[in-house]
Amino acid sequence: MGTPNAVARDYYGILGVSRGASDDEIKRAYRKLARQYHPDVNPDPEAQEKFKEINAAYEVLSDDQKRQIVDLGGDPLAPGGGGAPGGAGPFVGFQDIMDAFFGGAGGGAGRGPRPRTRPGSDAIIRLELDLNETAFGVEAPITVDTAVLCTTCSGAGTAAGTHPATCDACGGRGEVQSVQRTFLGQVMTARPCTVCSGHGSTIPNPCGTCAGDGRVRTRRSLTVKIPAGVEDGMRIRLAQQGEVGPGGGTPGDLYVEIHERPHDVYSRKGDDLHCRVTVPMTAAALGTRLTIKTLDSEEAVEVKAGTQPGSTLRLRARGVPHLRGTGRGDLYVHLDVRTPTKLDGAQEQILRDFAKSRGEEVAELSKQGGFFSRMRDAFNGHG
Numbered sequence: 001m002g003t004p005n006a007v008a009r010d011y012y013g014i015l016g017v018s019r020g021a022s023d024d025e026i027k028r029a030y031r032k033l034a035r036q037y038h039p040d041v042n043p044d045p046e047a048q049e050k051f052k053e054i055n056a057a058y059e060v061l062s063d064d065q066k067r068q069i070v071d072l073g074g075d076p077l078a079p080g081g082g083g084a085p086g087g088a089g090p091f092v093g094f095q096d097i098m099d100a101f102f103g104g105a106g107g108g109a110g111r112g113p114r115p116r117t118r119p120g121s122d123a124i125i126r127l128e129l130d131l132n133e134t135a136f137g138v139e140a141p142i143t144v145d146t147a148v149l150c151t152t153c154s155g156a157g158t159a160a161g162t163h164p165a166t167c168d169a170c171g172g173r174g175e176v177q178s179v180q181r182t183f184l185g186q187v188m189t190a191r192p193c194t195v196c197s198g199h200g201s202t203i204p205n206p207c208g209t210c211a212g213d214g215r216v217r218t219r220r221s222l223t224v225k226i227p228a229g230v231e232d233g234m235r236i237r238l239a240q241q242g243e244v245g246p247g248g249g250t251p252g253d254l255y256v257e258i259h260e261r262p263h264d265v266y267s268r269k270g271d272d273l274h275c276r277v278t279v280p281m282t283a284a285a286l287g288t289r290l291t292i293k294t295l296d297s298e299e300a301v302e303v304k305a306g307t308q309p310g311s312t313l314r315l316r317a318r319g320v321p322h323l324r325g326t327g328r329g330d331l332y333v334h335l336d337v338r339t340p341t342k343l344d345g346a347q348e349q350i351l352r353d354f355a356k357s358r359g360e361e362v363a364e365l366s367k368q369g370g371f372f373s374r375m376r377d378a379f380n381g382h383g
C-alpha cells in the first residue's frame with residue numbers, strides 16, 4: 001500500500017491510543033484533542049495543523065476499511081494509497097466536530113436521542129410596591145404560578161412500577177434516517193422521530209398526576225427580600241425558583257420585576273425626590289417656616305423672605321437610600337407662590353397702599369371694565 005516515497009502516518013500515535021483501541025476509546029481521544037486544538041479555541045497556527053492531523057486520524061480510525069489499511073501498514077489518505085481521494089477535506093468528520101462541541105452522544109452518524117430531562121425556563125412576575133417599600137426595602141410575600149416537580153413520579157413521568165419503552169419507530173435512536181438521491185449521489189438525512197419526539201423511548205404508562213411530563217403547575221407562596229433603594233423596572237433574580245424543566249429538569253430562575261406605585265406627594269428621579277409646596281404671596285415675601293413631611297418624619301424648613309415663585313429648597317439625604325453603597329438622594333421642595341384671588345375692600349386697599357408706597361403703578365381695572373375692554377377701547381379710538 002502507498003506510494004514508495006510516502007511514509008505511512010502513525011494515526012494511532014496522533015490520537016494517542018493503542019493499536020487495540022476500541023471505537024469508543026478512539027472517539028473519546030478524538031473529542032478531547034479536537035476540543036483542545038479547534039481553531040476557534042486555539043488560534044496558534046501549529047494548533048491548526050495539529051487539528052487537521054487529528055481529524056485525518058479520526059477519519060481513518062473510525063472507518064473499519066481505512067483502519068484495516070492502516071493496520072496492514074498502509075496509509076489510506078496518501079495519494080494513490082487506496083483510500084478515498086480528497087483526504088481530510090473540510091467536511092470530513094464534521095458531525096463529530098459538532099458532537100465534540102455540542103455534547104452529542106450518538107454514534108458516527110447521529111446525534112442520538114434527546115434526553116427527556118431538560119432545564120426549565122425562567123419565569124417573571126411583577127411586584128407592585130409603594131415608595132416607602134422601594135426606598136427602605138421590604139420582605140414581600142409573592143405568589144407564583146410555575147411548573148414544579150411532580151412528586152408522584154419524581155419527574156420520571158412513568159406510572160409507579162413502570163418504565164419507558166424503547167421506541168419502535170426509531171429503534172431508540174430518536175431519529176429517523178432517510179436516503180435521498182441528489183446529483184451529488186446518495187445523501188443521508190436524519191430527522192427527529194415523530195413518534196417519540198426524538199427521545200428514543202415512549203412512556204406506555206404515564207404518571208397519572210403529570211401525564212408523563214414529570215412536572216405539574218402549581219401556585220406557590222414565597223417571600224422575596226427587596227433591598228432598600230430599588231427602582232421601578234429593576235429585576236431581582238431568585239435562582240432556581242422558575243419553571244421546573246420537562247422530566248423534572250433543573251428549574252430556571254424567577255425574576256421579580258419591581259413596579260413602583262406613583263406617590264401622592266413625591267415624584268422620584270433616580271434617588272432624588274421632588275415635591276411641590278404652595279406658599280401664600282405674603283409668606284414668600286416675608287419669609288416663613290414650613291413643616292415638610294419627608295419619607296422618614298416631619299421636618300421644619302425655612303422659606304427665606306423674598307422667595308421667588310419656582311425656587312427650590314433642598315433637603316440633603318432625605319431622598320431614597322442608594323441601592324449600592326451608602327448615602328441617600330436628596331429631597332427637593334419646589335415652591336409655588338400663590339397670589340390671592342379674592343380680596344375684600346380693606347385688603348385691596350392695603351395692597352394698593354402697599355404698591356403706592358413702593359412707587360408701583362396699579363391700574364384701577366374694576367372701575368374701567370377690565371384689561372381687555374380697555375384694549376378694545378384703545379383700538380377703537382375711544383380711549
Ligand SMILES: [Zn+2]
Pocket residue numbers: 167168169170171172173174175193194195196197198199200201
Ligand atoms: Zn422514536
Ligand SMILES: [Zn+2]
Pocket residue numbers: 150151152153154155156157158207208209210211212213214215
Ligand atoms: Zn408524575
